[in-house]
Amino acid sequence: MTVTTVSPVLRFAPAAPAEAAAHFRASLAFHADVSDVAAALAADGDPGLAVLDSRSTESWDQGHIPGAIHLPTALIPEQAAELLDKAVPVVTYCWGPGCNGATRAALALAELGYQVKEMLGGFEYWVREGFEFETWQGRERRAPDPLTAPVAGDCGC
Numbered sequence: 151m152t153v154t155t156v157s158p159v160l161r162f163a164p165a166a167p168a169e170a171a172a173h174f175r176a177s178l179a180f181h182a183d184v185s186d187v188a189a190a191l192a193a194d195g196d197p198g199l200a201v202l203d204s205r206s207t208e209s210w211d212q213g214h215i216p217g218a219i220h221l222p223t224a225l226i227p228e229q230a231a232e233l234l235d236k237a238v239p240v241v242t243y244c245w246g247p248g249c250n251g252a253t254r255a256a257l258a259l260a261e262l263g264y265q266v267k268e269m270l271g272g273f274e275y276w277v278r279e280g281f282e283f284e285t286w287q288g289r290e291r292r293a294p295d296p297l298t299a300p301v302a303g304d305c306g307c
Contacts, residue, residue, distance in 0.1 A: 179267075180256075180267060180268060181267055181268050181269075181270050182241050182267045182268070182269050182270070183269070183270050183271065184269060184270070184271045184275045184276050184279050184281065185279065185299075185305070187199075187201065187215075187241055187269050187276075188276070188279070188281045191215075191216075191217060198238070198239070199238060199239045199240065199241055200219055200234055200235070200238050200239070200240045200241070201215055201217065201218040201219065201240075201241050201243065201269075202218065202219050202220075202221055202234070202240050202241065202242045202243070202255065202259075203215065203218045203219065203220050203221070203243060203244075203273070204221065204222060204223045204226075204242055204243070204244050204251050204252055204254070204255035205220075205222065205244055205245065205251065205273070206222055207220070207222070209245070209273075211285065211286055212285065213273065213277065213283040213284065213285050213290070214273065214283060214284055214285075215243070215273070215276055215281075215283060215284070216282060216283065216284045216289065218243075219233050219234070221233055221234075221255075223251060223254050223255045223258060226255060226258040226259060226262070227258065227262065230258075230259060230262055230264070231262075234259075234264060236263055236264055236265075238265075239264075239265040239266065239267065240256075240259055240264050240265065240266045240267075241266070241267050241268070241269050242255040242256045242259065242266060242267070242268050242269065243268075243269040243272045243273055243276070244272050244273070245272050245273055245274060246271060246272040246273060246274030246275060247270070247271055247272065247274070247275070249272060252268045252269060252272060253268055256268045271298075275298060277292055278292075278294070278295040278298045278299065279294055279295070279298055279299040280292060280293060280294030280295075280299055
């Protein structure tokens with residue numbers, strides 16, 4: 151008797167190509183990565199988006215993306231209209247991949263009628279990829295983590 155072992159990856163068959171394309175296209179409509187957000191903010195002129203840090207004041211003080219708007223998730227319903235323009239897409243972030251705070255903030259904004267994306271990786275990956283961040287002491291930058299950012303140049307993705 152021959153026992154056929156199925157790979158854990160293929161235990162569930164991959165989606166049909168058209169289904170996969172629709173899924174991944176939708177994912178890109180909901181998410182932006184740290185590098186793309188950094189590139190948009192570094193470009194000359196208006197980046198065409200607002201970046202929103204949904205963490206607490208204590209977390210914001212530990213470091214945040216320069217130019218980000220600080221609006222903790224719990225305050226979005228009462229303060230979003232004062233701080234954000236509904237004509238400008240918003241990119242939310244929180245701590246990192248282990249935190250769904252940016253997702254909750256994005257949901258709150260979408261329910262209020264804002265165009266919104268979530269930044270994958272959050273503040274953790276912003277710092278790990280070597281982008282400048284700000285604290286009450288000024289701006290800082292750490293060396294890129296070679297496990298999360300290309301050591302030289304563009305990752306090509």
